[in-house]
Amino acid sequence: xxxxxxxxxTAPVTTLTRxxxxxxxxxxxxxxxxAGIKESGALDLALVVNEGPGQAAAGVFTTNxxxxxxxxxxxxxxRERRLNAVVLNSGGANACTxxxxxxxxxxxxxxxxxxxxxxxxxxxxxxxGLIGERLxxxxxxxxxxxxxxxxxxxxEAGLDAATAVMTTDTHPKQSWARHPDGWSVGxxxxxxxxxxxxxxxxxxxxxxDAVVDGDALDAALRATTAKTYDRLDVDGGTSTNDTVxxxxxxxxxxAPGAEDFVAVLTAVAADLVKQLQGDAEGVTxxxxxxxxxxxxxxxxxxxxxxxxxxxLVKTALFGSDPNWGRIAMAVGRSQATVDQHRLGxxxxxxxxxxxxxxxxxxxxxDLSGRDVDIVIELxxxxxxxxxxxxxxxxxxxxxxxxxxx
Amino acid sequence: xxxxxxxxxTAPVTTLTRxxxxxxxxxxxxxxxxAGIKESGALDLALVVNEGPGQAAAGVFTTNxxxxxxxxxxxxxxRERRLNAVVLNSGGANACTxxxxxxxxxxxxxxxxxxxxxxxxxxxxxxxGLIGERLxxxxxxxxxxxxxxxxxxxxEAGLDAATAVMTTDTHPKQSWARHPDGWSVGxxxxxxxxxxxxxxxxxxxxxxDAVVDGDALDAALRATTAKTYDRLDVDGGTSTNDTVxxxxxxxxxxAPGAEDFVAVLTAVAADLVKQLQGDAEGVTxxxxxxxxxxxxxxxxxxxxxxxxxxxLVKTALFGSDPNWGRIAMAVGRSQATVDQHRLGxxxxxxxxxxxxxxxxxxxxxDLSGRDVDIVIELxxxxxxxxxxxxxxxxxxxxxxxxxxx
Numbered sequence: 001x002x003x004x005x006x007x008x009x010t011a012p013v014t015t016l017t018r019x020x021x022x023x024x025x026x027x028x029x030x031x032x033x034x035a036g037i038k039e040s041g042a043l044d045l046a047l048v049v050n051e052g053p054g055q056a057a058a059g060v061f062t063t064n065x066x067x068x069x070x071x072x073x074x075x076x077x078x079r080e081r082r083l084n085a086v087v088l089n090s091g092g093a094n095a096c097t098x099x100x101x102x103x104x105x106x107x108x109x110x111x112x113x114x115x116x117x118x119x120x121x122x123x124x125x126x127x128x129g130l131i132g133e134r135l136x137x138x139x140x141x142x143x144x145x146x147x148x149x150x151x152x153x154x155x156e157a158g159l160d161a162a163t164a165v166m167t168t169d170t171h172p173k174q175s176w177a178r179h180p181d182g183w184s185v186g187x188x189x190x191x192x193x194x195x196x197x198x199x200x201x202x203x204x205x206x207x208x209d210a211v212v213d214g215d216a217l218d219a220a221l222r223a224t225t226a227k228t229y230d231r232l233d234v235d236g237g238t239s240t241n242d243t244v245x246x247x248x249x250x251x252x253x254x255a256p257g258a259e260d261f262v263a264v265l266t267a268v269a270a271d272l273v274k275q276l277q278g279d280a281e282g283v284t285x286x287x288x289x290x291x292x293x294x295x296x297x298x299x300x301x302x303x304x305x306x307x308x309x310x311x312l313v314k315t316a317l318f319g320s321d322p323n324w325g326r327i328a329m330a331v332g333r334s335q336a337t338v339d340q341h342r343l344g345x346x347x348x349x350x351x352x353x354x355x356x357x358x359x360x361x362x363x364x365x366d367l368s369g370r371d372v373d374i375v376i377e378l379x380x381x382x383x384x385x386x387x388x389x390x391x392x393x394x395x396x397x398x399x400x401x402x403x404x405x
Numbered sequence: 406x407x408x409x410x411x412x413x414x415t416a417p418v419t420t421l422t423r424x425x426x427x428x429x430x431x432x433x434x435x436x437x438x439x440a441g442i443k444e445s446g447a448l449d450l451a452l453v454v455n456e457g458p459g460q461a462a463a464g465v466f467t468t469n470x471x472x473x474x475x476x477x478x479x480x481x482x483x484r485e486r487r488l489n490a491v492v493l494n495s496g497g498a499n500a501c502t503x504x505x506x507x508x509x510x511x512x513x514x515x516x517x518x519x520x521x522x523x524x525x526x527x528x529x530x531x532x533x534g535l536i537g538e539r540l541x542x543x544x545x546x547x548x549x550x551x552x553x554x555x556x557x558x559x560x561e562a563g564l565d566a567a568t569a570v571m572t573t574d575t576h577p578k579q580s581w582a583r584h585p586d587g588w589s590v591g592x593x594x595x596x597x598x599x600x601x602x603x604x605x606x607x608x609x610x611x612x613x614d615a616v617v618d619g620d621a622l623d624a625a626l627r628a629t630t631a632k633t634y635d636r637l638d639v640d641g642g643t644s645t646n647d648t649v650x651x652x653x654x655x656x657x658x659x660a661p662g663a664e665d666f667v668a669v670l671t672a673v674a675a676d677l678v679k680q681l682q683g684d685a686e687g688v689t690x691x692x693x694x695x696x697x698x699x700x701x702x703x704x705x706x707x708x709x710x711x712x713x714x715x716x717l718v719k720t721a722l723f724g725s726d727p728n729w730g731r732i733a734m735a736v737g738r739s740q741a742t743v744d745q746h747r748l749g750x751x752x753x754x755x756x757x758x759x760x761x762x763x764x765x766x767x768x769x770x771d772l773s774g775r776d777v778d779i780v781i782e783l784x785x786x787x788x789x790x791x792x793x794x795x796x797x798x799x800x801x802x803x804x805x806x807x808x809x810x
Contacts, residue, residue, distance in 0.1 A: 066737025066745040098762040131730025235716045238738040311640045319806030325536025332471025333643040340471040357503040401724030
């Protein structure tokens with residue numbers, strides 16, 4: 001199975017574009033409308049409907065022990081590995097809202113079921129926004145009517161859905177990839193802060209017209225998210241609402257091999273994650289942290305995430321300072337096995353530290369650009385992993401201190 | 406044994422003042438000089454000498470796997486639980502400097518031993534500053550001569566030593582406490598960033614004229630640091646150089662009971678830690694996070710530290726926003742056992758969330774002041790702990806992006 005870190009797997013993909021999303025694959029309609037949940041009047045309610053003939057679905061959800069009502073609901077309905085529709089709202093996370101909040105989610109699913117003439121158990125619900133506030137259910141239900149009326153299989157409808165889930169995102173994020181055999185995978189994602197998916201980055205819906213059954217879809221989704229969404233870490237903030245759903249219509253009539261399917265799914269997921277990184281709150285640097293030579297892959301991920309979450313590393317990079325000593329400090333405080341006498345660090349292709357010794361003056365590493373590539377050599381084994389992160393800027397502090405979200 | 410979190414234990418202490426430090430207890434001399442290690446010409450080399458009659462000593466050191474040369478040296482000499490002197494420099498951490506760096510530390514100890522006519526094995530070494538650079542040994546050795554000539558038992562000499570170890574600290578930090586029986590404990594500490602001691606916050610030297618043997622001193626120090634230095638977490642950045650040393654001269658002739666000794670040692674340590682919190686990089690809020698009702702004390706510490714390190718919580722508090730939803734998110738993503746339906750959160754005395762439900766509008770909690778008191782109720786058991794932290798401000802980002810340290 002080809003799942004090399006977060007790099008897009010382009011081998012079996014002939015087309016990869018950000019101009020299409022969930023309505024790219026055959027058999028799907030979508031809509032995004034302004035239901036008035038957000039006071040700004042922006043789009044805030046999205047609907048994605050699978051018209052079949054197949055209805056296989058799978059989901060992965062936040063590992064946070066404080067789970068929002070829509071996560072609890074969607075986990076429950078996904079046990080059947082079958083979905084007809086997904087309804088998503090921004091403007092409120094419906095997290096920490098108790099039994100009443102769960103009833104609101106249930107009522108939302110019932111409303112969608114009524115309008116589409118399906119069962120509530122076939123409807124997944126996702127919410128995003130401020131934690132701790134109840135949703136305005138009257139507006140939300142009226143919005144479902146509006147969205148049902150706007151459902152379309154067009155690229156524009158897919159983009160509306162991708163737009164309606166945005167919170168502090170500055171632009172909608174879509175990706176669509178087509179396999180040469182004629183089936184495709186498309187999706188959208190939202191998220192800009194509270195980003196350390198484990199599992200899943202805030203909300204993402206992926207569709208495919210490949211013929212895949214529920215169990216295979218579940219296995220493919222888990223293999224994919226472990227190498228993509230799980231390897232983005234902006235601020236360690238695994239959210240209460242993180243959800244990634246994949247729905248398969250089977251409308252292409254083609255049943256791909258498992259390896260090909262995971263490869264295309266990974267290409268789309270990696271492209272969506274790359275867009276999350278690029279639109280993270282306050283981002284001025286898009287940072288890739290690769291750890292090689294760890295005892296295990298899990299150790300490599302642990303080291304990379306410890307460095308990714310380290311505020312001293314993140315602020316140094318914001319200041320374009322190749323301060324590798326802070327990286328060494330973060331590596332050493334990780335829970336993975338590290339030998340400081342074998343440690344090496346390279347930044348943007350320049351080895352600054354090797355085998356526990358300074359190799360070059362840090363001024364040799366040029367950090368003036370937006371992309372920063374950090375490679376950490378542990379020289380202990382074969383474990384390797386790449387984690388994506390961003391810098392810690394005044395913009396991040398400003399966005400997260402001046403506004404509630 | 407009385408060790409209630411980080412709160413100063415005042416019971417057996419008649420005097421607690423910040424006007425005296427390591428030279429407060431009898432039997433100690435100190436000095437702080439400008440050796441030219443810092444380009445600024447500020448004080449950068451400190452010496453603390455125990456004139457006895459006793460020479461018991463103990464130390465706790467960073468848990469970081471990347472340990473600076475002076476940490477490796479001091480751990481080695483402390484095996485004897487006996488020290489005659491401590492030499493400390495700012496202006497360079499001597500970390501990630503390989504075998505050459507270790508030889509520099511060894512040469513520093515040898516120089517101090519020569520000047521004081523003692524053995525190098527009786528000399529601990531501490532360094533702080535930028536990681537990855539060699540120390541200017543000629544200047545450092547000349548500085549040792551200068552410091553030896555300046556040694557005095559005065560308050561001024563103690564303050565000079567506390568000043569010479571500063572890096573981004575804005576002021577020296579001392580504390581001294583006297584027991585009614587006539588013995589005392591004094592110390593200094595430095596540290597402003599890379600602060601999540603585990604064990605120890607950057608550098609701290611504590612002295613006492615009580616009669617305590619090496620093993621008892623070691624046990625008392627570990628009991629104390631576990632509840633004080635280990636419960637400050639500014640940015641998760643356990644440093645490569647963290648060191649806390651305690652030296653006992655026995656010059657008072659009084660051998661206190663273990664409980665009294667730990668209580669006074671804790672009072673001094675807690676006061677030093679409080680000063681670290683108040684002078685942390687960019688601090689605008691001094692935040693106390695108390696977790697009650699955890700399954701274990703370890704779980705309580707885990708939850709409190711996860712909240713303390715969470716950038717979304719820290720930026721919200723910088724913005725004086727009682728955004729308890731972010732606290733709930735951080736609690737939920739901790740590795741401790743949590744039940745969201747039993748969770749409660751109070752900020753500055755106002756319960757905002759209780760038993761998984763919103764209890765009051767968050768606007769009811771007043772965060773306009775500098776002190777923020779967060780109490781998290783898990784309602785699962787008897788485990789409790791308090792961790793001190795600070796907010797994440799523009800000042801923190803500015804200090805850590807614009808300057809190398």
